Amino acid sequence: MTTELPHTEATEDGYGGAVSQTLARVARLHRLAGGRLLRPTGLCSGQEFLMMALWDAGPVRQSELARALDLDPSTVTLTLRRLEQGGYVIRARDPHDRRVMLVRASEESYALRPKVAEVWGQLEEHILDGLDDAEREAFARILSKVEKNLAPGEEDSPDA
Amino acid sequence: MTTELPHTEATEDGYGGAVSQTLARVARLHRLAGGRLLRPTGLCSGQEFLMMALWDAGPVRQSELARALDLDPSTVTLTLRRLEQGGYVIRARDPHDRRVMLVRASEESYALRPKVAEVWGQLEEHILDGLDDAEREAFARILSKVEKNLAPGEEDSPDA
DNA sequence: ACGCATTAATTGGCTGACCAATGATTGGTC
DNA sequence: GACCAATCATTGGTCAGCCAATTAATGCGT
Numbered sequence: 001m002t003t004e005l006p007h008t009e010a011t012e013d014g015y016g017g018a019v020s021q022t023l024a025r026v027a028r029l030h031r032l033a034g035g036r037l038l039r040p041t042g043l044c045s046g047q048e049f050l051m052m053a054l055w056d057a058g059p060v061r062q063s064e065l066a067r068a069l070d071l072d073p074s075t076v077t078l079t080l081r082r083l084e085q086g087g088y089v090i091r092a093r094d095p096h097d098r099r100v101m102l103v104r105a106s107e108e109s110y111a112l113r114p115k116v117a118e119v120w121g122q123l124e125e126h127i128l129d130g131l132d133d134a135e136r137e138a139f140a141r142i143l144s145k146v147e148k149n150l151a152p153g154e155e156d157s158p159d160a
Numbered sequence: 161m162t163t164e165l166p167h168t169e170a171t172e173d174g175y176g177g178a179v180s181q182t183l184a185r186v187a188r189l190h191r192l193a194g195g196r197l198l199r200p201t202g203l204c205s206g207q208e209f210l211m212m213a214l215w216d217a218g219p220v221r222q223s224e225l226a227r228a229l230d231l232d233p234s235t236v237t238l239t240l241r242r243l244e245q246g247g248y249v250i251r252a253r254d255p256h257d258r259r260v261m262l263v264r265a266s267e268e269s270y271a272l273r274p275k276v277a278e279v280w281g282q283l284e285e286h287i288l289d290g291l292d293d294a295e296r297e298a299f300a301r302i303l304s305k306v307e308k309n310l311a312p313g314e315e316d317s318p319d320a
Numbered sequence: 321a322c323g324c325a326t327t328a329a330t331t332g333g334c335t336g337a338c339c340a341a342t343g344a345t346t347g348g349t350c
Numbered sequence: 351g352a353c354c355a356a357t358c359a360t361t362g363g364t365c366a367g368c369c370a371a372t373t374a375a376t377g378c379g380t
Contacts, residue, residue, distance in 0.1 A: 019300050022304060029310035035338085052175060061328080120180055124177035143186055205335080222359065234339080235336070
């Protein structure tokens, strides 16, 4: 028999959280699309954020990257090591504090910078295709609110 | 010196794709929050979609699941194996076609069903907190459009 | 000056998810 | 009936990302 399964869509399913579910699906598709666009640059989905941070800032300690991007330190370590191996990034111990690892974008990596910007532009166009200005504005505004709601560190404690 | 890095926020950064970038961050936070809420049930982020599909449908072939959820077959195989090991799922070869694997939710797993629904509800509330009805409606509508834009399989080919 | 808490980074273990290639099984066609 | 293409699932390899525990280095307090 093998029951018929509806092709995943924004149809009410009796579990509630319709928007949340749609968001989850959109999130996956978005990441996937981004990864595809990013492929030609040699970067993987997720690495672009690290690189963008490094392009915009001088030598940075990893802990600073983890804090700024709200990533787990172990994630930063591993990803940076791979980026280093790919020649995108240069890591060196800070002589003044030998605990810290100072990271900076390699000279060659700057060639990717405009390409990454290009990718973001394409992706933006793709996801917003067919939306009028009002919708785009609304989407941006609402998304920001949602981000604040999900903001890291404000689980329960009303104030720090 | 270790340059100061701005705490990731929806601030223009010279890369364009502001909305897309915000979406990417929201996506990560959303998945993370969902995972946390899901933890008590014993499920991991991502598995809930499989389970929901199985709860709503009888014995299903894996290929059907992959198609319906738009997942890679290998992802389905691995995740289902883990779910099987956890006792959430039962897999058996179809006697009529020994290529296919028929999958169904275990009896005990149905206890999780309301909890998962609960989680979706909580998550929905969390992300939409502080949004008025109009914004919620707009968000849902726009997300659906975005999902269509990202819809799988419509990369280039205008029609099949 | 010694010791202990803090901070930085790393390792190990586990998750979903992808892609590409392989192994079964089936079903058509000649 | 033999062969060959299509289908289903699996394996092997890669990635980001998390958490928990560990090691290294610093700095503060007594």
